[in-house]
Amino acid sequence: MTADINKGPLLGQRHLQVFLLFTSIVVNYVAKFNASVAVVAMTDAATTNPDFPEYDWTDLQKQYILSSFFWGYFITQFPGGYLCRRFGAKRTMLLSTLGSSVMGLLPPLCVSWGGWGIYCGIRVVQGFFQGFMFPCVHAHLAAWCPVSERNRLGALANTGIECGTLLSMFISGVIAASSIGWPGLFYVGGGVGLVWCVAWIFLAANEPSQSKFITTEELNYINAEKTVTKELEAGEVQRKVPVPWRAILTSLPLWALVIARSAHSWGFSTLQAEIPSYMKGVLDMDMKKNAFYSALPYLAMWCMSYVYLIVSDVLLNRNILSLTALRKTFNSLALWAPAVGLIAVGFLNQDQTTLAIVLMTANVGVNAGSTIGSALNTIDLSPNYAGILMGIVNSAANVIPILTPLLVGVIVTENESRTQWQIVFIIAAAVFFFGNLFYLIFGRMELQPWDNPDFLLPKSVVDVKPPAEKSEKSELDEKPRKSIT
Incomplete structure (x- = not known):
């Protein structure tokens, strides 16, 4: 067991996927938290750039704007996991960031006629789209991370949370005080998100086997280390596999994690x-x-x-x-x-x-x-x-x-x-x-x-397997089914 394992390039496709996840969290968190600076700049122009419109909003209205994001964000957390499983992390993450970025571009165009109410509505929809993000992040990590690197790569991707929060505080203030003023907060944040979407379309892949750029060595290494218990051979069958909701929702380890x-x-x-x-x-x-x-x-x-x-x-x-x-x-x-x-x-x-x-x-x-x-x-x-x-x-x-x-x-x-x-x-x-x-x-x-x-x-679906394969694995296949009852 001392032989060296060929893991592929020093910086392979799995590292690129983690970097894409990291940057997706960063751009989404910048869009999420720039509102705290934007609201100040939009209601007190003298603190940033007085050359842009100022709005007379009450403290309560400003609090509605800041909290409205989470109204939509909460709604789509749970459906995000299902969509990710049904359509894949690539499509769902693209929908999440694209929707959030487009919403991020709208406030400068809409607030002048819709006031704080339209800004609230935009934030709700933006939160709605961003709610899909973290289920996608974890599904994508599960697909791409070898077991021995899961802790490291997963933690690296999640550092985008702290980086995005920090950048939103520093960069937002600088942009709001610059020549492009508070509208620039939305244009820069939304624009960067759209650039990320283009990179994601060309570079991301749901599974290592679907990547156009992965080497054979890295693909073999990831597949050998995956702890997915068993993958069904036919993609059509895989889509029909029901989610074991009862087992999941009665799992004590899951509820320990929830708590x-x-x-x-x-x-x-x-x-x-x-x-x-x-x-x-x-x-x-x-x-x-x-x-x-x-x-x-x-x-x-x-x-x-x-x-x-x-x-x-x-x-x-x-x-x-x-x-x-x-x-x-x-x-x-x-x-x-x-x-x-x-x-x-x-x-x-x-x-x-x-x-x-x-x-x-x-x-x-x-x-x-x-x-x-x-x-x-x-x-x-x-x-x-x-x-x-x-x-x-x-x-x-x-x-x-x-x-x-x-x-x-x-x-x-x-x-x-x-x-x-x-x-x-x-x-x-x-x-x-x-x-x-x-x-x-x-x-x-x-x-x-x-x-x-x-x-x-x-059982009828399992029986579709060739008889030789079934007899060879029958003992292994029966164990999970017996554990249901």
């Missing part, structure tokens, strides 16, 4: 959206007006994502930790350390603002470990249904950012009340703690039996 990702979403939304409000109200420090302070936590998160990536590679390659131990360790660090940090922030006063910034930055940075800790767990459980699993997980997780501001609004009636904010942080810390505890106990990183395409396949 872990929802807990992460609760805590992170508190870190992202509520701590700046706390620091303004209690510590009298308006971080939103300081671009550096606003971006610093996400810069730390992006840097830490690569630290986690390197450390995980070392731990796995040297057999220091198993994949199960690695995921659960990283997820515990990513959720439990910020749980302590959140409570600590609540006890700081106005002469400790520097420490508050350090704690907030550290909390967000350490939280980057959740990508390797749990976000990639869908592929561990089921490469065949990774897109569907991601749709289920993300549907649950994306309800949380809608609910947490409502809870904060009920608890925090006085923005300057430290006690009220401490209750918010204690709740978030408890969700962090117990969500990860459930994942530690019930989370699994092994292939689930319902991943097998034959799991629910009617």
Whole structure:
């Protein structure tokens, strides 16, 4: 077993596919988050470029604009997994980014006559299209990543989240203040998305075997390492294989993942959206007006994502930790350390603002470990249904950012009340703690039996196989079917 494995070129097609996924997340996140800068520039032109139209929108109307994206985003998470399985990741991802990019070009053309309402509508549709993205990302990773490289390549693709968030903060402010003003935010963001779509059309492939550019060595390497339990020979039969919904929806490891990702979403939304409000109200420090302070936590998160990536590679390659131990360790660090940090922030006063910034930055940075800790767990459980699993997980997780501001609004009636904010942080810390505890106990990183395409396949379809092949594999084929009951 010491012979060298021919993996193909040093930078092969699997790396190109991961780079395309990374850039797709970046361009979509820039389009997703540029609204926070755009709304400021559109309602207070003096802060950016006064040569462009200014609109008199209330604070409530601006909040509607910012939140409207998630109304559409939540709706298509679950269907995204099905569409990806039905039409392939290439078509579905193209639809997602193309739709989002076209919507991104419209506000400068429509707001002048439709006002904030039309901007809200555009954001809803944009979120609708972007909801397909992450189910596609996970399905594409499952198809292209060899088992030994899945952790590394999956984490690299997902670093587009931190990179896109960071770029949207820095680039959006620069563009809005430039000669092209706030309309430039939409034209640049939408234009880059359309360029990405062209690259995706020519370079992406649903499966390694469908790529026009892959070498024989790399194709053999990927196929040899795939953990897909069995692929049916006929493509027509593959499309007719039913999804084992009952087995999936009653799978405890899947629900452990759903709870872990929802807990992460609760805590992170508190870190992202509520701590700046706390620091303004209690510590009298308006971080939103300081671009550096606003971006610093996400810069730390992006840097830490690569630290986690390197450390995980070392731990796995040297057999220091198993994949199960690695995921659960990283997820515990990513959720439990910020749980302590959140409570600590609540006890700081106005002469400790520097420490508050350090704690907030550290909390967000350490939280980057959740990508390797749990976000990639869908592929561990089921490469065949990774897109569907991601749709289920993300549907649950994306309800949380809608609910947490409502809870904060009920608890925090006085923005300057430290006690009220401490209750918010204690709740978030408890969700962090117990969500990860459930994942530690019930989370699994092994292939689930319902991943097998034959799991629910009617016996008549299986009998189509040649008799010799059937007799040769009958013992193996019967095991998954027996496990149904």
